[in-house]
Amino acid sequence: MAERILKYADAIKEATEQLLESDRRVFVLGLGVPQGAGGTTTGLSEKYPQRVLDTPSSEAALTGLAVGSAISGLRPIVHHDRVEFGLLASDQMFTQAAKWNYMFGGGNPVPLTVRIVVGRQWGNGPQHSQALYSMYGAVRGLKVVIPSSPRMAKGLLIAAVRDPNPVIVLEPRWLYQTKQIVPKKMYEEPLEKARVVRKGKDITVVAYGDGLVSSHEACELIGNRVSVELIDVVSINPVDHDTIKKSVMRTGRLLCIDTTSEAFGVGSEVIANVMKTCTLEARPLVLAAPNVPCPTSTALTEFYYPTRADVANAILRALKKPTIRHTLTFQELHLAPTLTLP
Amino acid sequence: MAVTRRTKKQDANETAALLQAYKRMLSIRIAQEELVKLYMEKKIFSMVHFYIGQEAVAVGVCDALKKGDKVMGNHRSHGHYLAKGGNFRRLVCELLGKANGSARGKGGSMHMVAKEVNFVGSTPLLGSVVPISAGVAFEQKYNKRGTITVAFYGDGASEEGVVYETYNLAALYKLPLLLVIENNLFSINSYIKNRRSGNYDVKKIVEGLGVRYEQADGNDYHDVHEKARALVDSIREESEPAVLECMTYRHMAHSTPLREESYRSEDTAEKRQESDSLKKIHDELLGAGISEKRLSALENTMRASVRKDITFAERSPYPKKSELYTNMYAT
Numbered sequence: 001m002a003e004r005i006l007k008y009a010d011a012i013k014e015a016t017e018q019l020l021e022s023d024r025r026v027f028v029l030g031l032g033v034p035q036g037a038g039g040t041t042t043g044l045s046e047k048y049p050q051r052v053l054d055t056p057s058s059e060a061a062l063t064g065l066a067v068g069s070a071i072s073g074l075r076p077i078v079h080h081d082r083v084e085f086g087l088l089a090s091d092q093m094f095t096q097a098a099k100w101n102y103m104f105g106g107g108n109p110v111p112l113t114v115r116i117v118v119g120r121q122w123g124n125g126p127q128h129s130q131a132l133y134s135m136y137g138a139v140r141g142l143k144v145v146i147p148s149s150p151r152m153a154k155g156l157l158i159a160a161v162r163d164p165n166p167v168i169v170l171e172p173r174w175l176y177q178t179k180q181i182v183p184k185k186m187y188e189e190p191l192e193k194a195r196v197v198r199k200g201k202d203i204t205v206v207a208y209g210d211g212l213v214s215s216h217e218a219c220e221l222i223g224n225r226v227s228v229e230l231i232d233v234v235s236i237n238p239v240d241h242d243t244i245k246k247s248v249m250r251t252g253r254l255l256c257i258d259t260t261s262e263a264f265g266v267g268s269e270v271i272a273n274v275m276k277t278c279t280l281e282a283r284p285l286v287l288a289a290p291n292v293p294c295p296t297s298t299a300l301t302e303f304y305y306p307t308r309a310d311v312a313n314a315i316l317r318a319l320k321k322p323t324i325r326h327t328l329t330f331q332e333l334h335l336a337p338t339l340t341l342p
Numbered sequence: 343m344a345v346t347r348r349t350k351k352q353d354a355n356e357t358a359a360l361l362q363a364y365k366r367m368l369s370i371r372i373a374q375e376e377l378v379k380l381y382m383e384k385k386i387f388s389m390v391h392f393y394i395g396q397e398a399v400a401v402g403v404c405d406a407l408k409k410g411d412k413v414m415g416n417h418r419s420h421g422h423y424l425a426k427g428g429n430f431r432r433l434v435c436e437l438l439g440k441a442n443g444s445a446r447g448k449g450g451s452m453h454m455v456a457k458e459v460n461f462v463g464s465t466p467l468l469g470s471v472v473p474i475s476a477g478v479a480f481e482q483k484y485n486k487r488g489t490i491t492v493a494f495y496g497d498g499a500s501e502e503g504v505v506y507e508t509y510n511l512a513a514l515y516k517l518p519l520l521l522v523i524e525n526n527l528f529s530i531n532s533y534i535k536n537r538r539s540g541n542y543d544v545k546k547i548v549e550g551l552g553v554r555y556e557q558a559d560g561n562d563y564h565d566v567h568e569k570a571r572a573l574v575d576s577i578r579e580e581s582e583p584a585v586l587e588c589m590t591y592r593h594m595a596h597s598t599p600l601r602e603e604s605y606r607s608e609d610t611a612e613k614r615q616e617s618d619s620l621k622k623i624h625d626e627l628l629g630a631g632i633s634e635k636r637l638s639a640l641e642n643t644m645r646a647s648v649r650k651d652i653t654f655a656e657r658s659p660y661p662k663k664s665e666l667y668t669n670m671y672a673t
Contacts, residue, residue: 055511056510058504058507060504061472061507061510061511062511064470064476064477064504065474065480065515067473068473068474068479069477069480069481071462071463071477071478072462072477072478072480073481074484091467091470092470101671101672103453104445104463105443105445105447105448106446106668106669107672108455108463109672141670
């Protein structure tokens with residue numbers, strides 16, 4: 001069969017459609033879901049009117065309803081179009097779904113999937129572009145994944161829905177237009193495993209989501225000047241520290257990329273764990289957005305998110321190599337990428 | 343229509359039903375009273391929200407349900423758990439943090455569960471259980487089970503935003519859901535009149551969001567039971583949610599067995615005693631010819647059985663250290 005290229009949003013839609021088709025327990029709900037949810041559910045309500053549901057603008061109630069249906073054996077997929085709206089359902093995710101099986105001594109699974117769109121988008125400013133990864137990483141009882149490509153988006157969503165636990169899928173909006181070859185059949189990507197996406201021996205770069213895409217591009221810029229081992233964290237709850245440590249023990253160098261504020265970030269968490277058991281050849285590094293909210297003006301956001309040039313130069317500096325001059329266009333800096341990923 | 347005389351058989355049936363309800367309420371009362379002793383002996387190492395005073399609500403509602411109907415509760419759920427048929431021994435073990443507790447010692451008093459009798463779970467954060475119960479009802483409708491779900495929560499919880507949200511959502515999705523507000527006047531120690539504007543009107547709120555509303559005297563088994571039965575029948579028939587608000591009194595403090603009276607101007611100790619649902623049924627039974635002697639013998643038997651279960655729980659083993667790490671994820 002010919003390979004096909006799908007956009008990130010279309011890969012999510014394909015996974016959702018296949019899940020609806022193959023498992024009667026699956027249903028989807030969220031504000032605007034029948035109207036398409038950024039292309040991830042477009043048209044599905046025509047085929048499944050009772051299972052692709054619009055809701056009131058009541059995030060806590062609709063998420064709670066999903067929790068209740070999950071403890072009864074259904075497989076709901078909740079969609080929150082922004083993490084800030086998802087926060088309104090924090091009690092239901094963090095305190096109810098995440099604790100349910102533990103607090104009742106087991107035997108009380110919550111097969112809930114919550115898809116939350118997070119992070120950067122042009123002109124969205126302080127209250128529409130947070131990512132809050134670390135907040136989700138810190139809550140015990142949840143599984144939390146960040147799909148970094150269309151292929152991951154499809155495989156992780158299928159795995160999330162089939163898992164008997166509450167899984168939060170944090171989808172970077174910045175990647176929604178990226179493309180990739182995506183298998184047509186149903187397949188799962190493991191929920192709790194980091195992935196070595198590029199083999200190397202000089203330095204381990206740990207990234208996720210949109211930061212992984214910038215890191216891929218940075219490797220292209222660097223060429224063969226440095227041999228980079230690139231790891232996609234994939235899961236931030238729990239973090240697969242073993243895969244990361246194994247790599248760092250070989251390379252002796254570690255750079256973490258965070259596409260949100262550095263404080264209490266994924267990078268800090270990874271470094272803290274690596275340092276407990278590994279001896280490095282150089283100080284571990286984090287490249288992250290600064291510890292301020294994300295502003296709106298392009299004159300300021302230009303300096304907010306680490307770019308591929310920033311990542312490339314951080315790698316080169318870590319290896320004491322000359323840095324490069326590389327300028328991104330306005331389009332590249334401020335509009336979501338449409339590139340095809342390897 | 344000719345006036346039919348009540349037969350002796352009818353009277354006997356009614357007395358038997360009354361006695362049955364009394365037994366169910368009394369068993370919850372006695373269980374609580376004995377748990378109070380355990381609490382005062384500092385054997386229960388957690389908060390306990392005692393249900394004493396509100397027994398007519400749990401029993402009145404649960405008596406209107408079928409086995410397959412599901413029930414959920416809140417922080418004050420010993421009564422709901424027992425009324426739905428939850429095992430008392432496992433409850434005490436749970437309160438004492440023992441390995442054979444209903445949640446293997448991981449939940450405690452605020453996290454009652456007995457799935458074997460369709461008591462789906464109780465969760466103490468105010469109002470949290472309401473949307474979850476809507477989800478449980480959603481599944482019943484989705485799979486056309488013909489059963490309904492009931493959630494119990496308090497007047498304090500009913501002020502949470504998610505509860506208003508859920509009224510609308512449950513009406514929109516036409517869920518087979520009975521929401522029971524146990525209005526005992528206090529959210530912890532905050533008196534209802536200090537929490538609500540003078541124009542606050544629960545009936546208008548509930549109906550305004552598209553849900554049917556009834557109010558019952560929560561200190562009267564008959565009133566609760568009759569209204570619950572009518573609502574349950576119609577919910578089962580129509581698949582439309584309803585709210586039943588039961589006006590009742592919490593005899594003890596919020597989360598201890600102490601009888602703090604300083605903040606109570608409306609539900610004084612005298613008033614609570616005088617309107618006590620158990621006392622009412624007790625008097626009715628005397629009126630129906632059941633002797634005081636028989637009733638106190640019944641009480642003694644029940645108390646002995648409860649104490650036996652408590653002794654069993656005290657002798658039960660604690661969970662092993664390895665249990666700390668189990669059950670975070672389902673497998």
